[in-house]
Amino acid sequence: MENIMMLPASYCVMNEEEMTYTSGGANIVQAAAAVFIPFYGWFAGVAGVRDYRKSHPKDWTSTGPDALTRYMDKSVANAFYGLGCTFWTxxxxxxxxxLLINALVIFS
Incomplete structure (x- = not known):
């Protein structure tokens, strides 16, 4: 007896990092909130840095700015969202x- 898994012809295997790049980004409401609501922009920015640090534990400081740039290049809404989060953070x-609170959140 053979164990064979049959997949559809259009099936594509993607790892978690690739899914980050294909699953959209910020909408215009999120972008406006990140720019004009300081707490939202700060929290989204710090949480984004924390999540990126956890997914890239060895090289997060050297690859993080490039990842942010790639994210912001996707759309105008992503650019405003990234700028708002970066500014408030x-x-x-x-x-x-x-600085102490940001460090505690990022390294938690």
């Missing part, structure tokens, strides 16, 4: 407390 680092 970086600007929160200028206070000592903000």
């Amino acid at each position: 970086v600007s929160s680092c200028f206070t000592g407390v903000g």
